[in-house]
Amino acid sequence: MNAPHDGLGGWADRLWDAAVAGDEHAAVDVALAALDEGVDMESLLMEVLAPVQARVGREWAANRITVAQEHTATAVNERVLAALAHHPIAREAARAGESAGRGRITVACIDGEWHAFPARILTEVLRLRGWRVDHLGAQVPTPHLIAHLHRTAPDAVALSSSIATRLPSAHVAITACQATGTPVLVGGAAFGPDGRYARLLGADAWAPDARTAADLLANGPPPRPAVSRQAVDDLPHLDDQEYTLVTESSSRLVRHVMNGLELRIPEMASYTARQRRHTAEDVAHIVDFLGTALYVDDPELFSGFLSWTGSILTARGVPPRTLLPALDLLGERLTDFPRARAMLAHAREALRGDEPEEPVWRTR
Structure with a gap:
């Protein structure tokens, strides 16, 4: 195998092609060829393998690869990492390190x-x-x-x-x-x-x-x-007990939001069991991130998660504003939680945009 002309980026492109195709033998061959061509092991790990794995997540988020392809590519990359860990270069470094103490x-x-x-x-x-x-x-x-x-x-x-x-x-x-x-x-x-x-x-x-x-x-x-x-x-802010109370009531909050969404979004009546399950999972993630934001007292953590979720929905043809009803419903149950309500308001503003003509929830 000849070395790519564009350096480490070329090796990363070759590894990506093998990983997303699910060809672990070809992927390992790419990594070993890079070593043979003079790429040092640490650079191979940090500037080829790690960026390829990061790309797996980005491509899934952008809806350019499926969940199955994401899992397949990750499994291939794990096999490449295992092969490199057992390479003579890695073994010699480990032996030398143990000897040096x-x-x-x-x-x-x-x-x-x-x-x-x-x-x-x-x-x-x-x-x-x-x-x-x-x-x-x-x-x-x-x-x-x-x-x-x-x-x-x-x-x-x-x-x-x-x-x-x-x-x-x-x-x-x-x-x-x-x-x-x-x-x-x-x-x-x-x-x-x-x-x-x-x-x-x-x-x-x-x-x-x-x-x-x-x-x-x-x-x-x-x-x-x-x-x-x-x-x-x-974390003295935890004295207000908002984190504890929100996390302990998370299942009840999810049920309240799901029941409210069914009333507010008529399209949910025709959801399949799979779509309903995914919607409940989405709501549970929202509650979990709200709890975590309360734990660290950082509204940006919660609004950042909602913005990221909005980008995932956008890539799948669902307007991010469809998340707003869930935030409103959570606010109904958290009237005595000033930090939580402030975080919900902050996230709501981050999500605001053009009103979709026909609001729907996730339709995976």
Whole structure:
């Protein structure tokens, strides 16, 4: 296989073609050929494989690939990553790191976080940099994570989360890890593009990607936490109980919104069971993100999610303003929740646009 003329972008294009076609053998061949042509392993991970996986999400969001193609491409990329992890270059780096005794890092996904690909990229980059890494994988319950830390005493733990609704769980995990004396580095889209939620939740360090994380650790892990604390101490706004009450009543809120939508949107009478189920899932996501926004006290988190959801609907031919009735119905049940109502109003303004001629809900 000849090297692409446009460098790493050419390799990424070839890998994309193989991944979206579901051809894992061709995809692995592309990655191995890139190594043979002189692409270093870290660049292959960070500038070819990771961007291809990110493209999978973007193409699904734009409705240019199906859910099945999204899953297929992700599975292929995971196979490529596994092949690279067992390549002699990676194995030699791991052996050299263990011999040098640089240090030990635990990498894990927050409880409830199934998107393990970024964490696995981090694991392989750290191994290339000479760290001994314990990769615990997706959705690690915090008690099991803490038991692992007690057993292995790593120099630091790196926690990954891509979905913002996992931030309350991340807060608990960060605090629990620090209580063992282990410094915590966090990363992933859940913590915001600038790491604002990492700082809010008390993480010792934040990195936007695996390479930056490895650079931060180059001079050693962050200092070990000196004093343990309670997670709630970081967020005094939680004293108003709005987060707790909204999350505890989430199922009732979803039922109220669904019942109200059936009255407000006549088209729902003809929905199939599948369409009704998807609509309920959409409403549940809205409630979950509202709860998370209350937890971190950030209206932009909620309105950002609604804007993203609106872009998903637009790509599928559904006007974003069809989300507005759900926000109105939530407001009816949250009259005594001033922070929640302010967030609903903020999101409503972000969604306002031209009124569709025939309002409908999601028609997947």
